Amino acid sequence: MAVRTYLQAISDGLREEMRRDERVFVIGEDVGVYGGAFKVTQGFQSEFGPWRVLDSPLAETAIVGACTGASMMGMRPVAEMQFADFVSCAWDHLVTVAAKQHYRAGSPLPFVVRLPSGGGFSGGPFHSQNPESSFAHIPGLKIVCPSTPEDAKGLLVEAIRDPNPVLYFEHKHLYRRIKGEVPEGDWTIPFGEARVHRAGSDLTIVTWGAMVHTADEAAARAAERDGTSVEVLDLRTITPWDRTAVLSSVARTAKLLVLHEDTRTAGFGAEIAATVAEEAFELLDAPILRVAAPDTPVPFSPPLEKAFIPQVDDVLRAIDRLASY
Amino acid sequence: MVAREAAAVATPAEARAAGLDQEDLLLIYRHLLVTRGIEERGHILYRQGKIPGSFYTGRGNEAGAVGVGFAMGLDDVGCPIQRDMGVHIARGTEPWRIFAQYLGRVDGFARGRDGNVHMADFRLGLVAMVSHLPAMAPVAVGAALAFRLRNQPRVAVAWSGDGATSRGDWHEALNFAGVRQLPVVFVIDNNGFAYSTPNALEFPSGRLADRATGYGFEGVVVDGTDVLAVHREARRAIEKAREGGGPTLLEIVTLRMEGHAVHDDAFYVPKGLHEAWAKRDPIERYRAFLAEHVPGFAEERDDAIRLEVKQLLNEAVRRADESPLPDPATVLDGVYVDPAELDAPHHK
Ligand SMILES: Cc1ncc(C[n+]2csc(CCOP(=O)(O)OP(=O)(O)O)c2C)c(N)n1
Secondary structure: OEEEEHHHHHHHHHHHHHHHOOOEEEEEOOOOOOOOOOOOOOOHHHHHOOOOEEEOOOOHHHHHHHHHHHHHOOOEEEEEOOOHHHHHHHHHHHHHHHHHHHHHHOOOOOOEEEEEEOOOOOOHHHOOOOOHHHHHOOOOOEEEOOOOHHHHHHHHHHHHHOOOOEEEEEEOOOOOOOEEEEOOOOOOOOOOOOEEEEOOOOEEEEEOOOHHHHHHHHHHHHHHHHOOOEEEEEOOEEEOOOHHHHHHHHHHHOOEEEEEEEEOOOOHHHHHHHHHHHHHHHHOOOOOEEEEEOOOOOOOOHHHHHHHOOOHHHHHHHHHHHHOO | OOOEEOOOOOOHHHHHHOOOOHHHHHHHHHHHHHHHHHHHHHHHHHHOOOOOOOOOOOOOOHHHHHHHHHHOOOOOEEEOOOOOHHHHHHOOOOHHHHHHHHOOOOOOOOOOOOOOOOOOOHHHOEOOOOOOOOOOHHHHHHHHHHHHHOOOOOOEEEEEEOHHHHOHHHHHHHHHHHHHOOOEEEEEEEOOEEOOEEHHHHOOOOOHHHHHHHHOOEEEEEEOOOHHHHHHHHHHHHHHHHOOOOOEEEEEEOOOOOOOOOOOOOOOOOOOHHHHHHOOOHHHHHHHHHHHHOOOHHHHHHHHHHHHHHHHHHHHHHHHHHOOOOOHHHOOOOOOOOHHHOOOHHHO
16 A cells, blocks of 8 residues: 555546546646646646646636536546635536436436635635535535545545536645555445544544544544543545444444534534434433534634634534533 | 727827826826835745735736726726736725735734735725636626616726636626626736636637627727826726716736746746746836936936835835734624624715
């Protein structure tokens, strides 16, 4: 196994799938000559040529609309939004056309939209968002939020092979910071299977994306401090999401904290909390807690952004509340 | 080409015909220097690690931005974009608040909620851009619609980059404005590239200004290194709109002289292009014009103005640095408007 960064793992998955399957092509703003704003497709155009690594005009509806049309005709497009935030310009197409196509007309749309998401670098209100929850409300789309290099690769290849439109949220704060061993060769990770990132017995944190690492750090500190044993469950995919894994972890720990970087109200954490309250009320020894960003746009200035994005200390406070309940 | 190609302005008499006296000519020079000076200093502050996030400049487009900004009337409204520092300066934006914006301080226009060029002093009739391009084009059209509905002799100006004209928002804005002959001027800062993507991969038509025909109004192409020609054409378009003559599409041709933002070394720009355009630097060009036509400029006025601008910017950076960072306890403030805040002059 090779040690790869999260970003390299995404590149690897995409490159290998393009080598394996000539139907796969890449489209997006500055993905060719420039190699993408974050360099995920660096070197791709020299290997695959300008028609399989297509520099598009600045036009998100055109990019995603083209994915619909090309995938309908048997291709397997992988689009890149320059930042996840700009998918709002293609929202109408994704929701109105792509998400409903198979249900209405029976034609599968096997395409992937890659969305560099998340904050932590003073990107401000338009370069920091985590819009996965709003798409989770749209039946017909699949949503992937990997947190480790291995998952990033395995889930990307799975996404490319999936016959539905898949939104693949790659967290920018993980790109170069997170490294890990990634198996080589042709393998995938199925959607809808959560992963125990850290095993524990006193309480469960359900999270995904960059917050997996925040949760892990908080859990490590809690263990060191007073032996509190926290389980960190990484959902990995939001649509579909692994209810069974969440419910069985809660059955063992009886306490649940849901953590996400997106804003709190109507965030996907609310769905998880509601499901557990419906299906496992008797198993709970404490109220379900949520830690999420406050209901504001993502602020730019460092002290404000730090107050916005859930920090390790915020998670620790919630752990304490649950542990002492 | 269908669009009209604007001629250069070669003499003070031609500038006078466009409403500029000698003091105006010198003020435009000062605006150009302040515009470039702010971005140069911002760049240094960024490299020193003082500015969070990313940093964009409009080097090469100073004349394009100042020329249009200077042509706007006091009550006109504009939606400038990432290369248009000169619009803010020409309309009187205080430089220290721009630095406070860059630095994420409470005296920045966004009060630390947003950063870099996502700013505007609304009291000066300017609207802060969002990242999503060209999302503000329909907003400018809405402002023009309001002027029309209220019979006000005011004009809106909507900027877009060359790349952003590929998005549907831009088409919808121009089409609506054309149908209703609204008092709006559409400016394209055509600096040759959209991030790494050259004009040839952004649009297939020869000139973007040619598209105006399809929307039922005039298109004009102007050399963005000629501040006086930009001013004259912008003034014409704005006054035409004010008199009920409908929209104009003004394409200002330059080269983006730096990377998309500071992280980008622009390796994809063909060799020699920067050098060729550097010889046509808009500020040098204008300085030569003033030296030739304004008595005493080369001898003393030039130095005096440069010194004054230097002092202004020193003071601006100092004052901005005194402005505090926002208090994290205020992170929730401002998501919803307080009725008491509805007293900005452009709301009335
Ligand atoms: C809708 C949207 N998609 C992508 C981006 C990312 N982005 C920022 S600037 C830029 C290029 C803009 O090019 P152009 O309109 O020519 O203006 P320029 O920056 O060259 O002045 C891109 C792709 C964006 N801001 N908005």
